[in-house]
Amino acid sequence: MTSTARGARARARIEVTAAIKEEARRQLAAEGAARLSLRAVARELGMVSSALYRYFPSRDDLLTALIIDAYDSLGEAAESAHAAVAQEGPRQRWVAVCTAVRRWALAHPHEYALIYGSPVPGYHAPQTTVPAAARVGLLLIGIVRDAHRGPGLADLPLPADLRPEAERLVADLAPDLPPAAGAALVAAWAQLYGLVGFELFGQFHRVVEDREPFFRHAATRLADQVGLP
Amino acid sequence: MTSTARGARARARIEVTAAIKEEARRQLAAEGAARLSLRAVARELGMVSSALYRYFPSRDDLLTALIIDAYDSLGEAAESAHAAVAQEGPRQRWVAVCTAVRRWALAHPHEYALIYGSPVPGYHAPQTTVPAAARVGLLLIGIVRDAHRGPGLADLPLPADLRPEAERLVADLAPDLPPAAGAALVAAWAQLYGLVGFELFGQFHRVVEDREPFFRHAATRLADQVGLP
């Protein structure tokens, strides 16, 4: 039905949609999500603003499309960085993925802010974004799971009051992982984004100057924290 | 000069300024920074919008005032939580401060987003905010420094390429701290905000459900990471 261009009309629709997203992404990268304006996008594309609503019913829908693209772009960057070191040990792979996330964030600050900064108020991400959002997470889970199949995965502490939650968590995410590792993994995942966010949003200004080795070391210690050998 | 009300005029100015901030804070808490409108604030206060510019020359200046207040409120929450356990060990004090930060963030999500979420594009925090912003950091530094004076502070790893940066860092922040502890402290500080931010911004939705013990455990492991006994 909606697949490959049944007519010139459908093909044009795909092209215009892509052009809108492209221009919107340009404005997002240049000015940030708050300054992204439908009218400005339309103006730049030589169309009238109301015409744009035929393609995206609201500004939030455009933002949602950009969010999914951003998640995908980040996921792809992480995955290709991981593929390049797939033969190495879990630690190297972990650090490689973390480094890729940081590098992508530094290269696309506004996109990163869009997906991992404070959500635009009033806006609630629809379920559509979930698969794209999960890509980096799945990568990290895979690394820890692989490590768990091999030797040397450290024993991690797990307080009694956290055990039920940790068991539920690994049941959903990675059934072959010990609960303590699952909990540590999720915590490390959040902490990774704390490190990246602080650097990106200027919190390290005049505190950390040489940020590359600092991040590398922190990422390595995160690997410790999830018990990677 | 600018001190205690030289006349009724000056007193009124202080009161109106306070009323503006109060109403702005209400709107911030209810709707978030992006939806905070000068005109709406003025309307609610029964004044015309242009009059408000006599008190805050721009929307950004109002936001800056709210940011400082938010930092102060968070700092005070953390400090009073710390004071309540000042007699206990470094771990307990560390976890108490982390917990207070989380609790404050959950109680004031939009304020938290304002200071630790993605910065409003085009807006750059003036130097005025720095002292208020530093309060929680100073608290954490103090805990680690105290621990370092006592026994049991763990030896932390420090890669060679990070040493110069770590030395510079402790020279600025806490000269009596070993460089490795300083680097670990800054990393832990960032990671704390990663944990809080992920929970607050919905990234843990359907992943972590029982968040209180989860956070508690993660904060405890952060204490490990900075070598607290």
Place this chain on the structure above:
DNA sequence: CCCGCCGCAAGAGCAGTGCTCTCTTTTTTG
């Protein structure tokens, strides 16, 4: 004591925003 000045408020206005509605043109489809 009083007059002039300055702080303050009010109102109009500018340029911009998201979004809706109607009207016309163009293309697809039964």
Place this chain on the structure above:
DNA sequence: CAAAAAAGAGAGCACTGCTCTTGCGGCGGG
């Protein structure tokens, strides 16, 4: 080929931050 669906154009609404001009009224210096 005619009816229906899709797309574009343009006007318009309610809102935003911000500026400018115009008046009013309390305060300080002569």
